[in-house]
Amino acid sequence: MTLRSTWNAARARRWLRACASVGAEPYLVGKPTVDSYRGQLRIGDRFRLGSRPVASHLVAGPGAILHIGNDVSIGYGAAVAAIQHVHIGDGTRIGPFVIIMDTNFHGASGDQSIQHDCRPVRIGDGCRIGSRVTIARGVTIGDGAEILAGSVVSSAIPPGVCAAGGRARIIGRAGDLNSRWDSAAAALPDILMASLGLASPPDLDGRPIPGHVWTETRMQDLLSVIENRLGVTLDIVAAHKIQTFAEVAAAVQHAVGERRGQAGGP
């Protein structure tokens, strides 16, 4: 027990004093605002919270539960508010400037009460949530999922996938080299929405592409947009065999991989 760790522990106790329970060895960088308005904040072991250069705040409203599991770390400038229930699972890492709230704080019109339409937020174990991600009320994020920086999550994310975008969509598996912002897959949901005339960007999962949008002209349109935006050419014969969004992503990734191979090869 060094002097410094004693000092850190005392600081953490002071700034987390509003919590109902705090696990072993919390570590704070800077001074967060942690408030409970007759709610419960439960924090697990080895919790880390950054508050420099911008302070983070954790707030639990009346009767609310804000549960943070073991080995969770949250970056600076974070805003976490629970009016009903927010759950952050074990080993989840969260980047700076993240917003996680289970309420919109007021209705879209008229009703200004905070309790208006609360829906609990649940973030699973071992998730990785990037910088400046916004997680809307009622969202469930499965275990081991990854959310890329700057995304806004407003629908459920299944376990083990990587999601990204202003309307976060599945772009691949978590931890995959292709599941990054500089990969081709990250651009695909928006390209598919625009060139197939869909109402919203699709998830790149195993669901079949609706027949009425997967027409010959739209497919050729898509291929030319992919060529312009991503610089890869897909084989038209192979494109005819594509049935799901995941297969489009796989074909693009294959083509990008081949192009990289050519560029790096002799």
Place this chain on the structure above:
Amino acid sequence: MEEVSRWWERLKAAPVWIRSRLGARIWLRTCDEVGTNTRTFWRPNIENRGRMVLGSRVRINSNWAPVELVSGPQGVIEIGDGVFINYGSMISAQLHVRIGSNVMVGNYCIVADTEFPGIGGPQGEPQGGPPIEPRAVEIGDGAWLAARVTVLPGARIGAGAMIAAGSVVAGEIPAGKVAGGIPARVLRAG
């Protein structure tokens, strides 16, 4: 008359000038190298556990929210000459972050070579879970980062590139181009 008013303006700015010069001496004292005429406005947070090299004529504005410079035990931060860093920005290196000369960094930017910066301390980065793999970040000479830009690990921004406000930069941005969006793409050719 114009001459007089110009001198009067300079005279009025003198306390700020003196304070920013002296402030740099005090607040940047833990940096390994600091060039001449480097100035800080209000107090930045400097946590140097590795190496930090600042050029000359660097200006760091920490009004409203401080600027945070963090280098881990193996981390190197290199900041070139004439760089301006605006308030609330975080520059964090566990491996290597190089900022070329005459770069402007807007307010509330994040420039880090790890995914989850700002939560390391004397105890080091968080343990458990997948290992933290820093990837070096490079920002070329004369680049301009607008407000709230996030530069992700492994990003390389070419010399003279402009990054629009609120963008997330991943991968490579060619020199001299205007780029923006999430993820940042080239919007037009400078």
